[in-house]
Amino acid sequence: MKELMYREALNHALLEEMRSDDTVFIMGEGIAERGGSFKVTVDLLKEFGSQRVIDTPISEASFTGAGVGAAIAGMKPVVEILFSDFTMLIMDQLVNQAAKFNFMTGGAGKVPMVLRTQGGVGNGLAAQHSQSLEAIFYHIPGLKLVMPSTPKDAKGLLKAAIRDDNPVIFLEHKLLYMNKGLVPDGDYIIELGKADVKKEGSDVTIIAWSNMLIRSLAAAEKLEEQGISVEVVDPRTLVPLDKETILESVRKTEHVVIVQEAIRRGGIGSDIASIIQEEAFDYLNAPIKIVAGLNTPVPFNLNLEKIVVPQEEDIISAVQNLVGVYQE
């Protein structure tokens, strides 16, 4: 085990997969010489050269499409889009092409491409550089969706994503890149579709991913001090979703809080809630509470930016209300 930053863990995943598989290559804006805006791809150019570490023009739709084409033609591209907000430029290639090619060819063709990007509010980046758009990808059959919260998960899941035969949206969070954590040495993968119980508890289940997982763990710690035992489940991959681990926790705690950074309306939290109420209706002691971003674009002003996405206090008080109001 070694302590690594999230971005280093991602870098190691790329490095190892590129070493072990010649068909893996990466492309994106400023990822070669410059090592990427978030330093995930540093030093890869040196080892693999400009044929496999490719800087692109500002042509998102086309270089993503080129990723799709290269994948169909037998390569394993890892395409980087700087901000998930810019994925709005590549939706045709993701939704109509990558996600559907395997299906439309009756299984004859495949698109083993990974689309790396990052989302979430940062530090005053405003409405076009702060969105959490995962619910959109979640709704598109044929795409997998991975959102790691820790360096260890980041590495293991990125390696699994690269080896997967399907297009995978790999969604990082801009506030996580410098986070540190222990990462196993050498080659390991974390299978897509396996949730991780990041903390065990018995009174309430918090379901959260990406940066909200970190915030939920911090909230859970404070709640423990208040005598509330919180279980924190990190789905890690939203597609495929590990329903079983979630339902098991719900059956145990009978109280659920889902925390998502994305806006409330039409977020993934709603879907998870709809599944829980359908499949564990009789276990629920109280309505499922969704703590989510407000229904608004993200404001530039830093103080306002804070109120549009869930903070630790919001999570704490949601749990308190839920457990308090309904606890006998």
Added chain:
Amino acid sequence: MKELMYREALNHALLEEMRSDDTVFIMGEGIAERGGSFKVTVDLLKEFGSQRVIDTPISEASFTGAGVGAAIAGMKPVVEILFSDFTMLIMDQLVNQAAKFNFMTGGAGKVPMVLRTQGGVGNGLAAQHSQSLEAIFYHIPGLKLVMPSTPKDAKGLLKAAIRDDNPVIFLEHKLLYMNKGLVPDGDYIIELGKADVKKEGSDVTIIAWSNMLIRSLAAAEKLEEQGISVEVVDPRTLVPLDKETILESVRKTEHVVIVQEAIRRGGIGSDIASIIQEEAFDYLNAPIKIVAGLNTPVPFNLNLEKIVVPQEEDIISAVQNLVGVYQE
């Protein structure tokens, strides 16, 4: 009142709004001389000329962007995208520009544009011409979302959408254009954000919109014959959503079935379910059942096409199971 086809009702709405407001103009592929692929814009060129009825090249992102710009500059464009699947090409202009401009300018600017398009499965149009993508728009703050099921609603809602100061996604259904229904004469509007109880009942609430509303009404009729009293609520506009009308019905019937054509995972039905369980938890006698499209692209083969979206029988058996299993 006059009996009109859905597409005629839409045509009348455009005609009347263009007559009464010089700033309203329409653009899209083949909408002028040819009158549009679904005949919604027939004869408008004759009356308003090529300055206000504009045929476009196959440049979806840019002519939609031109709509956004024209709207910001004081016009009221109605932009047509032939198939909602092609909206994947215009997502940047919708999500990052149109939806956010009012917000990003602190309220100083506005984008009174209507984006007309149509979705849903038709008759073997396959994976890239059959999608129901409304959940994507639903999740974007700043966009309104209208999905009329009847000619009367289509006309009144399109007129309201054109008069609205915000960008409105107006989503038609390819199987509805030839449907007939009574339409009030002359000028009327239907306010955005008002659900319509299309049929009253007491045992179970079906929530459905667009073509699924029609299918749900047919199912409800058969269910009545079996002694099950079904209330059918048509939200008509998903954003804004008329929560009150929905919750009122739920409090009465205590059983809910939501029917959506879009795929199950991450659909609008999940969000409505999440709201109901949060706000009417104690009224629910059974889990909310979501009858939805399967998690798959739409197949070309007609028999398989049928099984991927809810049919009348699916709705009927969902209601039967729900009411049967949980009824004392």
Added chain:
Amino acid sequence: MYSKEFVTNVYRTLLTIRVFETECIKLYRQGFIRGYFHPYLGEEAIAVGVCAALTDKDYITSTHRGHGHCIANGANLDKMIAELLGKKDGYCKGLGGSMHIADTTKGNLGANGIVGAGIPIGVGAALATKIRKDDAVTVTFSSDGAANNGVFSEALNLAAAWDLPFILVLENNQYAVSTPIKESTREVELVKRGESLGVKSFRIDGNNVFEVYETTKEAIRICKEEKGPVLIEAVTFRHGGHHVNDPGLYLQKEELDYYMSKDPVEFARKYLIDDLGLNESEVEEIDSIVNKQIEDSIEFAKENGEMSSKEFLKFIENY
């Protein structure tokens, strides 16, 4: 002067596309085929001329009007027609249909229902071959309407910046559905767009199969000996409406007559007889082989079964 064998093959392929489309349109009218069907009638010389210059290592990507490309690239007709009928032994097991036929085993990466979307995909295939140092090119078929979609310039520029072995064949049939090209662009010589990106570009007669063939060979040479990409604008015309249900009344009669007089199938037939000295009956022999083959394939497709719902549910399990 081309060899008898070569021209016979060319003629056979041209005719196969012609008969295929003609017969499948009948199947459409009889209700056997559903959805959209965009015939390639009149444009056959482009697919045939291009593919005659390709090898099995090369890739192609196709358009919504893709039957011709698929056939010229060597597809199996049984599987093609079965696919159009939505049958289980179709190229896509009946899940794709006309707009999504692909034959990945032969390097045909698929038709596309989104106008223009195949261009970046083709660029990606070319990128793959360049990274692997394959001795191959990728041809992307595209259309005049697609040239107005952003990805056209964007992807061609990408291919140029990266010196890819990529050949963009623009089938300029001068209409996008009912919109004549001059209404959607001021400069109707689309070849200039390639030049403006520093791309070697040709504008040719798309109804002359030999011109198409020679230009493609030169494009391949450029890709391999100098550097790609290459743009080929092949000017042509549809023999009818945009799709089966469009009578195409907006097409100008003189234009249509002109292009009818340059029919690519007739052109090759005439070459066989006038230049290579085949007699009528030798040519009719080819005709009847082609007709028979398509008849058989229709037969096959009609009798072929459909994927069951059980198989389908299994197939989509992981979506």
Added chain:
Amino acid sequence: MYSKEFVTNVYRTLLTIRVFETECIKLYRQGFIRGYFHPYLGEEAIAVGVCAALTDKDYITSTHRGHGHCIANGANLDKMIAELLGKKDGYCKGLGGSMHIADTTKGNLGANGIVGAGIPIGVGAALATKIRKDDAVTVTFSSDGAANNGVFSEALNLAAAWDLPFILVLENNQYAVSTPIKESTREVELVKRGESLGVKSFRIDGNNVFEVYETTKEAIRICKEEKGPVLIEAVTFRHGGHHVNDPGLYLQKEELDYYMSKDPVEFARKYLIDDLGLNESEVEEIDSIVNKQIEDSIEFAKENGEMSSKEFLKFIENY
């Protein structure tokens, strides 16, 4: 020979942008400004030369590097700096910030965080004026990197097909972040892309404010007397990194030196003194007015309050 008044105005505006950026970068380093900040230093002549030719009826759309356009178009500096500081009397009430400043009252339809996205929006404004028969043009500022984004060709083609009074000003500073233009396109004379679409196109020295001004006037004439659109590629260079936190070490020293020697602010200053006979102290008078004004605006912005969360929640009620 330009008049004293005109050149004085031009110089004052050039300098205002220069001082604005310089002072705001200090505020950024002091933590008063957050998020992305892309300085316009070195490129001032383009915004100033273009806007000097515009009237209040005209529209502009801007880029991520938009402060210069905003100032040249006549924006209020108090509101601009307040916006950069996220304050409530900023142009966007503090909700937009640097990348989203707009001044719709003066026809500035906004900066944009998405490279290229302002182009179709500008085309739309031009379309609006054409439908209404306004006596106006729309100028869209854009960048060399944006030329590789699909909407560049797509939207320019649209404007050409529709004969719109639209002027696309491409600020070619030869880099997109750290990527030199020759790595992202083979043909670095972007002006050719306009020509290939049948668009009247000019390639000019973007550091020469008079050349920019004259070309813009000619472009306006073309839009009004012949037909638009017009493309102006103005070649220039940044004086530093891509954004405040980028030291720009990849910029080639000779290039940078060359463009430093063609500094647009110095150029206008020299013209005032050498050609129009102002003396140093008259120019310094202008300098001190400009400095004072920006000092005052900073003062204003610092003291200005922020939107309260209550006001904010009310503002977003209908989203």
